[in-house]
Amino acid sequence: MAYTQGLSSSCLFLSHKGAPQGFQQSLGLNLPFTNSRINSSLQTRIFVELREDSAPMTSDHSKKMKIPHVLTVAGSDSGAGAGIQADLKACAARGVYCSTVITAVTAQNTVGVQGVSVVPEDFVAEQLKSVLSDMQVDVVKTGMLPSIGIVNVLSQGLREFPVRALVVDPVMVSTSGDVLAGPSILAGFREQLLPIADIVTPNLKEASALLGGQQLETVADMCSAAKLLHDMGPRNVLVKGGDLPDSLDAVDIFFDGKDFHELRSMRIKTCNTHGTGCSLASCIAAELAKGSSMLPAVKVAKHYIETALDYSKDIAIGNGPQGPFDHLLRLKSYVHNSCRQVGFNPSDLFLYAVTDSRMNKKWGRSITDAVKAAIDGGATIIQLREKDSETQDFLEAAKACFKICHSHGVPLLINDRIDVALACDADGVHVGQSDMPARVARTLLGPDKIIGVSCKTPEQAHQAWIDGADYIGCGGVYPTNTKENNLTVGLDGLKTVCVASKLPVVAIGGIGASNASSVMEIGVPNLKGVAVVSALFDRECILTEARKLHAILTESMLLQRTH
Numbered sequence: 001m002a003y004t005q006g007l008s009s010s011c012l013f014l015s016h017k018g019a020p021q022g023f024q025q026s027l028g029l030n031l032p033f034t035n036s037r038i039n040s041s042l043q044t045r046i047f048v049e050l051r052e053d054s055a056p057m058t059s060d061h062s063k064k065m066k067i068p069h070v071l072t073v074a075g076s077d078s079g080a081g082a083g084i085q086a087d088l089k090a091c092a093a094r095g096v097y098c099s100t101v102i103t104a105v106t107a108q109n110t111v112g113v114q115g116v117s118v119v120p121e122d123f124v125a126e127q128l129k130s131v132l133s134d135m136q137v138d139v140v141k142t143g144m145l146p147s148i149g150i151v152n153v154l155s156q157g158l159r160e161f162p163v164r165a166l167v168v169d170p171v172m173v174s175t176s177g178d179v180l181a182g183p184s185i186l187a188g189f190r191e192q193l194l195p196i197a198d199i200v201t202p203n204l205k206e207a208s209a210l211l212g213g214q215q216l217e218t219v220a221d222m223c224s225a226a227k228l229l230h231d232m233g234p235r236n237v238l239v240k241g242g243d244l245p246d247s248l249d250a251v252d253i254f255f256d257g258k259d260f261h262e263l264r265s266m267r268i269k270t271c272n273t274h275g276t277g278c279s280l281a282s283c284i285a286a287e288l289a290k291g292s293s294m295l296p297a298v299k300v301a302k303h304y305i306e307t308a309l310d311y312s313k314d315i316a317i318g319n320g321p322q323g324p325f326d327h328l329l330r331l332k333s334y335v336h337n338s339c340r341q342v343g344f345n346p347s348d349l350f351l352y353a354v355t356d357s358r359m360n361k362k363w364g365r366s367i368t369d370a371v372k373a374a375i376d377g378g379a380t381i382i383q384l385r386e387k388d389s390e391t392q393d394f395l396e397a398a399k400a401c402f403k404i405c406h407s408h409g410v411p412l413l414i415n416d417r418i419d420v421a422l423a424c425d426a427d428g429v430h431v432g433q434s435d436m437p438a439r440v441a442r443t444l445l446g447p448d449k450i451i452g453v454s455c456k457t458p459e460q461a462h463q464a465w466i467d468g469a470d471y472i473g474c475g476g477v478y479p480t481n482t483k484e485n486n487l488t489v490g491l492d493g494l495k496t497v498c499v500a501s502k503l504p505v506v507a508i509g510g511i512g513a514s515n516a517s518s519v520m521e522i523g524v525p526n527l528k529g530v531a532v533v534s535a536l537f538d539r540e541c542i543l544t545e546a547r548k549l550h551a552i553l554t555e556s557m558l559l560q561r562t563h
């Protein structure tokens with residue numbers, strides 16, 4: 001989502017060529033680097049204009065843009081896989097400026113930590129003051145804090161110069177098993193940092209240490225640890241279960257004091273995992289700095305790490321057992337034509353809910369109530385398919401649904417109407433073969449929006465890929481009453497399209513609780529989920545039906561993995 005921002009903003013910063021005089025005014029823009037995807041695509045254009053314009057930098061502050069800013073307070077890793085270096089790269093990858101306060105310098109590589117030199121407390125204080133007194137820091141993220149004195153300095157600095165959010169990664173041991181902060185630091189975390197943190201992100205070992213050595217071996221243990229850590233004061237807790245034994249997925253538990261969210265991502269088979277904790281916390285901080293709320297920030301960060309690990313799984317740097325990964329994959333993926341995939345998580349296609357205005361009318365429900373119930377029941381993506389609505393009503397409904405979806409970290413797509421998607425800043429669109437061509441939609445929406453295309457044949461699937469779509473919808477798998485005169489392709493047609501498709505696929509048409517598992521069990525890895533209309537929205541209780549379908553899909557997925 002923010003990559004174009006990242007490119008354009010970091011080039012702005014690094015090149016010091018500056019903006020063409022008054023370019024914001026000439027474009028009629030005010031770009032506060034919010035979460036806006038529209039802004040991000042506009043900035044792509046601005047970036048191009050900047051490179052072509054050699055006008056000198058103006059010193060007029062009113063003409064400058066505020067860029068989201070994360071300050072990392074952490075240790076330097078000479079191998080650049082973790083620590084300050086990872087934080088800088090993760091923030092750059094997310095389009096956010098990152099300043100640094102170095103607490104320790106480590107001599108480190110892919111084998112382990114060979115030496116640590118702790119920076120004197122008063123010099124940590126001096127760095128903190130330099131940055132916080134001058135630069136507009138939005139979010140502070142902490143990493144290696146090697147002494148209680150440094151924790152004291154940090155909490156004093158934050159009292160003097162408050163920031164919008166504090167992300168605490170309670171680093172204690174490196175990936176190689178070397179101790180980076182001794183037990184004396186635990187009191188500092190418990191008494192000074194956790195009470196003021198917006199989120200704390202321990203792994204299992206760190207959570208256990210913070211809780212006085214409690215064993216954490218199951219997802220249930222992680223939930224109770226999250227609750228106990230929350231009692232120490234942070235607004236949110238993310239217990240990372242990467243080290244959980246016998247887990248097929250990377251399972252993390254997010255707790256906001258009210259609800260537990262089990263966040264799953266694919267476990268990537270790679271040794272290049274050094275620095276994932278630092279990078280995840282930095283990415284959360286970066287998303288918060290851009291204006292995101294907490295759960296969506298965590299989901300984006302988790303997806304970013306998963307994508308980066310997958311991209312880097314075969315790279316070779318160093319001879320030790322724990323290699324670094326490549327944070328800046330997006331720079332390369334521009335070349336590889338797959339940059340858009342970064343903002344889109346194919347696993348969001350799992351339970352794809354498509355609304356229907358007629359069904360909502362029949363059951364006397366508002367579109368927002370319908371969407372909320374679907375999400376509460378486990379829908380992982382929402383498409384508004386409002387064939388009968390007037391444009392103005394559609395737009396109002398879309399804006400209201402956007403708020404609901406985003407507060408739950410669920411993407412919102414608009415059926416057919418690129419104009420409505422742009423106007424409400426939806427996450428993307430779904431278009432059919434007779435709608436606006438995907439390549440035109442891509443030009444209008446920019447690189448970061450999600451585009452889905454309906455395909456019934458391998459040729460259409462190939463074209464969707466060429467046109468720059470992110471996923472395809474394939475159907476009708478079974479006969480449906482929801483869409484008139486729809487050709488049924490059956491399970492065989494679905495399988496043929498999936499095998500031919502380079503893009504992830506969601507199946508659609510006549511799918512419900514009775515046949516969802518037969519669809520998911522056709523055994524093709526790029527079939528990521530089912531899209532349903534009547535099975536959710538033409539039923540008395542949307543929530544119950546969504547829960548039922550989610551459970552069926554989860555069971556099928558687990559079954560597939562064990563085969």
Ligand SMILES: Cc1ncc(COP(=O)(O)OP(=O)(O)O)c(N)n1
Nearest residue numbers: 415430431432433454473474508531
């Ligand atoms: C996920 C998904 N797949 C297919 C469709 C159908 O789109 P289209 O062919 O454009 O038909 P309409 O929905 O516009 O009637 C879809 N909406 N979603």
Ligand SMILES: Cc1nc(C(=O)O)sc1CCOP(=O)(O)O
Nearest residue numbers: 475476480482509510532533534
């Ligand atoms: C919107 C749509 N598109 C289809 C396709 O085959 O592309 S089938 C369909 C309707 C799906 O509704 P239900 O889940 O109620 O059968």
Ligand SMILES: [Mg+2]
Nearest residue numbers: 416431432435
């Ligand atoms: Mg359509």
